[in-house]
Amino acid sequence: MPTAPILQDLAEPAAERRGVRLRLLRDDWQHPELPGNKWRKLQYNLLAAREQGQNTLLTFGGAYSNHLAAVAAAGRLQGFRAIGVVRGEEAEALSPTLQQCRADGMQLHFVSREAYRRRHDPAWVAELLTALGPAYVLPEGGTNTLALRGVAELVQELDEAGEAYDALAVACGTGGTLAGLLTGLDGRRQAVGVAALKGADWLAAEVDALTEQAVGRRYTNYHLHHGAHFGGYASYSTELLGFIEEFYLRHRVVLDPVYTGKLLVGTLQLIEAGYFAPGSTVVAVHTGGLQGWAGFQQRFGSYPPAAV
Template identity: 60%
Template sequence: MSQFQEILTPYPSRLLLWHDDNKARKLKYNLQAARQQRHDTLLTFGGAYSNHIAAVAAAGRQHGLRTIGLIRGEATQPLNPTLAQAVADGMQLHYLDRASYRRRAEPDFQAELLQQHGPAYLLPEGGTNALALPGCAELVADIRQQIPDFDVLAVPAGTGGTLAGLLCGLGEQQQALGVAALKNGGFLRGEVDALTQQAVGQKLENYTIETGYHFGGYARHSADLLAFIREFQAQHSVLLDPVYTSKMLFGVLDLIRQGRWAAGSTVVAIHTGGLQGWAGWRERFDQ
């Protein structure tokens, strides 16, 4: 069964939508490393509606690993649907105030957390580290098997890990596009360059990052975005998540409309999932 479908548009560039779970790809080699290092516990960070938290909890259940989620903000009851499912999957939740959460990447703070919560394999927020990239790079080979002549891969960008991994699998003649899901996303270029430098020993130049389709910031929305999601589902029978893929597809279609790519170009837009977030989204915004 193919993982892609063609999105018919009135524009001269061809748009294909590829369905994939980037969180599982990011975790693939991290889980291998955790087992090799004889860890039985995964410790990670995320917001209260995080796709990554949901994915780590599910992976822990599937692979027989304990999971601990360090959640940004204060505990609230009842748990939202994302955290309730994480707990159902066996994850222990602990909460960090926002000042502490901002220290999540500091080695000294991480050492304190590991001392507090016991030996564990530490996964960064969003699952983005050097070991996340090979799993995402493998996606390029999977796409090539069915769409060998694509010109551009487009993906939503939150931490830059998926985009960096795709770059590691792309050839020089093909381009990648990251559409930032958060406000002030210009920093992502430095994050992507640092990741590819660590993974393959060099910065890669065959990509761009669009920062103008965030709709107000991370996990924020507008009436236009929600209308786009409804229209896209009605036309193509595909539900987009409200945080990542909807913003990416809106941006890609707008760029095609503007003539960003030559007539006849094939753009593959990657639907990275995240549909678990809809339950919490509806809870928050009554949509």
């Protein structure tokens, strides 16, 4: 880690009509068990945990959380005990994500949705640590200053590989990955964040606060696109699932309905609308998240692409 970036050209009709070169950065291939932005967000946090003498990681997430799955896998691979504080009461049948977390050795601690809303409250977190033991605390989604440092290295890797591009596009949940890319770009190129949540008007302020905390400045070289959320976080539609299936048939690339499917839809919407100038090269970042397909299939039955 890391390996040289792998970029795949995407021959999409909208891009060809507008004279835009669309490429996909296969960051989902960077680590076999911690793909994409999850490893990038975790790597410097794990180093900090060791430096602080902590052997336990404590973090937060829902029953289908990519972040919980990543922390559980990181704990197993890096020799940390892991505790996942899970939103909602324990179900009779665990989600596939939580089953894998438990198989990776993560201790699952279920709390009510009301209690979970206090996850940013230092006093409540202190109560958890008193009950569960000392631990290095990772925020929900893994976004903090150290996470931004890891994500920023993606830009350095592209530069070192001599890859030319005009814009990077990434899916946005809490904004941490976009903020990390901005600190790496440092104003040199454009960044686009495709919001996966509905009504995420707060997202720009969150991105600005993250970059200011990390490097002491805010950036203006980014755009947030709110037109591809398909109803909100983890919401999907026949249209989105159809796009994911057709995209797989065209490119043999599996996207997920939570983040990367929306990323590609949103990026193509912007291309079609003329947001990128003709002759531009746009790199969309595939951040992984494919473990979530097991949960969709558990809840709704099997769904193409069959490669999942």
